[in-house]
Each structure stands twice: as structure tokens, then as C-alpha cells.
Amino acid sequence: MQKFENFLLEHLPKVPSIHPHYEDAINDMLRAGGKRFRPALLLGVVGAYNSLLLEGARHAALAIEMLHTYSLIHDDLPAMDNAALRRGHPTLHVSYDEVTAILVGDALNTYAFEILSNAPFSDKTRVKLIRELAVNGGLGGMVLGQAIDCYFENKPLSLENIKFLHTNKTAKLIAASLKMGAIIAGEEKLEDTIYDFGLKLGLLFQIQDDILDVTQTDDEAGKTTNNDDNKNSFVTILGLSKAMKEANDLADELTQMMESFDEKLYKELSPLLTNYINRHKG
Numbered sequence: 001m002q003k004f005e006n007f008l009l010e011h012l013p014k015v016p017s018i019h020p021h022y023e024d025a026i027n028d029m030l031r032a033g034g035k036r037f038r039p040a041l042l043l044g045v046v047g048a049y050n051s052l053l054l055e056g057a058r059h060a061a062l063a064i065e066m067l068h069t070y071s072l073i074h075d076d077l078p079a080m081d082n083a084a085l086r087r088g089h090p091t092l093h094v095s096y097d098e099v100t101a102i103l104v105g106d107a108l109n110t111y112a113f114e115i116l117s118n119a120p121f122s123d124k125t126r127v128k129l130i131r132e133l134a135v136n137g138g139l140g141g142m143v144l145g146q147a148i149d150c151y152f153e154n155k156p157l158s159l160e161n162i163k164f165l166h167t168n169k170t171a172k173l174i175a176a177s178l179k180m181g182a183i184i185a186g187e188e189k190l191e192d193t194i195y196d197f198g199l200k201l202g203l204l205f206q207i208q209d210d211i212l213d214v215t216q217t218d219d220e221a222g223k224t225t226n227n228d229d230n231k232n233s234f235v236t237i238l239g240l241s242k243a244m245k246e247a248n249d250l251a252d253e254l255t256q257m258m259e260s261f262d263e264k265l266y267k268e269l270s271p272l273l274t275n276y277i278n279r280h281k282g
Contacts, residue, residue, distance in 0.1 A: 004039055007058045008065065013111060025096050025104050029069050032087035037205075038064045038177040040272055045181025045194065048268035057184050059119035060129055063112040064177050067137050070108035071146070071173075073101055076224075080150060083224035112137075121184065128183050136176035145169025153230045162232050163203060170209075171202025190265075197257050201273070204250040208280040210234045211243055244280065251277045 012027045039061035046057040076083040076091040077098060084094050092101035116130050135141060145168030157165065175198025182190040210233040213225045228236055234243040254277050258270060 001036055001040055001043075003054075004036060004043060004058055004061055008062055011062060011115075013107075021096060021100070025092055025100050026107055028089070028092060028095065029073060029087060029104075030065070032089045034065075034069070034087050036065065037276065038068055038174060041174065041177040041198070041269075042181040042184075044269045044272060045178055045187075045190075045265065046185050048265045049185040049187055053184055056120040057181070059115055060180055060184060061177075063115040063119075063129075063133060064173070064180070066108045066112040066115065067133060068173060070105040070112070071137070071142055073105040073108070075146065077101055080146070081224070081227060083227060085218055085222070085224045088222040125183060129180050132176050132180050132183065136172040141168055141172040141176075142170075145172075149231065152232055155232075156237055157232045159237065162234065162237055165232060166203060166206040166234075167199060170206040171199045174202035174205060175199045197254070200250060200254055200257070201277075204247060204254060204277065207234045207243055207247045207250065210236075211240065211247060211280045214240060247280045251280075 008030065012030060013023070015023045015026065017023070039058075042061045042064060043054060043057055046053050072086055073092055075081055076086055077093055083091055085091065089095075092104055112133065113130055116126060116133065119126060119129070121129070137143070145165055148165045149169055152165075175195045178198040178201075179191050179195040182188070182194050210228065212221055213228050213233065214235050216225055218225050234246060238246065254273075258266065258273055258277075261269070
């Protein structure tokens with residue numbers, strides 16, 4: 001992923017203006033690093049089938065990272081989670097102000113689609129990628145999940161509805177990352193299968209985050225923890241032991257699904273996925 005990290009740093013938005021810190025604010029959370037999990041998934045799928053496409057695929061991976069970073073900035077706002085730390089750095093509304101944080105999120109959201117529109121693919125592929133990111137990151141995906149999450153604070157949901165919430169808020173963008181890799185690689189038969197796998201992977205990712213929220217310090221997590229008391233997190237509703245069981249069961253299911261991948265895909269993704277699938281156990 002070092003090549004992607006270098007690519008990201010080379011393609012940070014450059015926006016000269018009379019504003020004293022607009023450009024710095026846009027780039028702060030991107031420079032701060034992060035797991036880069038979603039870009040790694042997309043690039044892993046592409047690399048499994050055609051490594052010659054990886055350079056172009058980094059544009060799509062960058063678009064996903066821009067959209068994901070916008071979602072984190074907005075998620076941390078005082079009106080939402082009111083978090084002071086993200087990726088080991090002060091959140092933007094702390095470093096600057098709330099208006100700046102809102103506008104930076106807006107900018108990165110739209111910039112993601114500008115990047116995709118200029119990516120070195122055919123028009124047909126670009127349209128498919130733009131649609132996939134918009135559908136899963138937008139009004140019927142991540143934004144819907146965020147709306148449900150905020151509306152139902154202090155209003156406990158059933159386990160089924162919690163899964164619906166987090167499938168939208170977290171899992172769909174992870175699933176889209178995998179499917180976009182299949183689109184770029186031209187593996188049309190893989191698209192639906194890898195997307196369904198991604199939904200389960202994304203749900204596990206959220207359960208793990210909920211577990212880590214109560215088992216790690218702010219410094220260990222690089223973000224504000226123990227901040228979900230009023231939320232419909234898996235730990236808040238189920239308790240830690242039952243949430244661990246949910247995570248373990250889903251991790252076992254995903255491991256079996258991963259073992260059914262063809263040899264090329266398994267070889268490319270298993271090192272990354274094995275680490276993530278079991279991260280709650282450490």
C-alpha cells in the first residue's frame with residue numbers, strides 16, 4: 001500500500017485561494033493516514049486479475065478514500081459524535097472550526113466524483129464506478145445509515161435493525177470497494193459475489209469497531225473511544241460477550257467464504273483479510 005500512499009500524497013487537492021487555511025484543512029485528515037482498508041480491497045481485487053491496471057485503479061481507490069474521509073469528518077462533528085480525535089490527530093472542528101469541518105467534508109465528497117470522472121478508464125467503466133460509489137455512499141447507503149444512527153440515539157433498536165443500520169452506514173462502502181475492483185478488472189461474474197462478501201465483511205468491521213471502542217484507549221485507537229453509550233452499537237445493545245460471539249461467528253463464516261475464492265483472488269486478499277477478520281481477537 002506504500003505506492004497508494006505515495007499516489008495519495010502526490011494527488012492531494014491543490015486549491016490556491018485567499019482563504020488562510022482552506023487548503024490545509026482539506027488535506028489535514030488525508031495526510032494523517034488511516035488504515036486505507038477500502039483502497040486496499042479495491043486494489044487487491046484488481047491486482048489479483050490484472051496488475052497492469054493497478055496504476056489506473058489507484059484513481060478509483062483515491063476516490064473511495066476521499067469519500068470515506070469526508071464521512072469521518074462529518075461523523076466527528078459536534079452535531080453527530082462530537083469527537084475530538086481522529087487518526088491520532090485533532091478533528092477538524094477542533095483544529096479549525098465547525099464551519100470549516102462541514103465544508104471540507106462537502107468538498108471531499110464531491111471531489112471523489114471529480115477524481116472518478118477523470119480516471120483513465122473507458123466512459124462505460126467510469127459511469128459504472130461513479131454509480132457504485134454514489135449508490136453505496138449516498139442517500140440509500142452510508143448517509144441513510146448515518147441518519148438512522150443519529151435519529152435513534154437513546155432509542156434501542158432490535159438486533160435486526162442494528163444490522164440494517166450498520167449495513168448501510170459501514171458495510172456498503174466496503175462492499176462497493178470490492179465490487180469496484182471487480183468492475184475495473186473486467187470480472188463481471190465476480191461483481192455480485194464479491195459485493196455480498198463485502199457486506200458481511202463490513203458488518204464484521206463495524207462489530208469489531210464497537211468492541212474496540214470499549215476495549216481500547218483513545219491513544220490505542222487513534223480516535224475518541226468510549227463514545228457510544230447513547231448509540232445503537234453492538235456492544236451497547238448486546239453487551240461485550242455477545243458482541244464478541246457475533247464477531248467470532250461472522251469471522252468464521254467469512255473465512256469459509258474467502259477459502260472458496262479462486263486461487264488468484266485468495267492469494268491476493270487473504271493476507272489483508274485474515275488480519276482484519278481476526279483483529280477483534282487481539
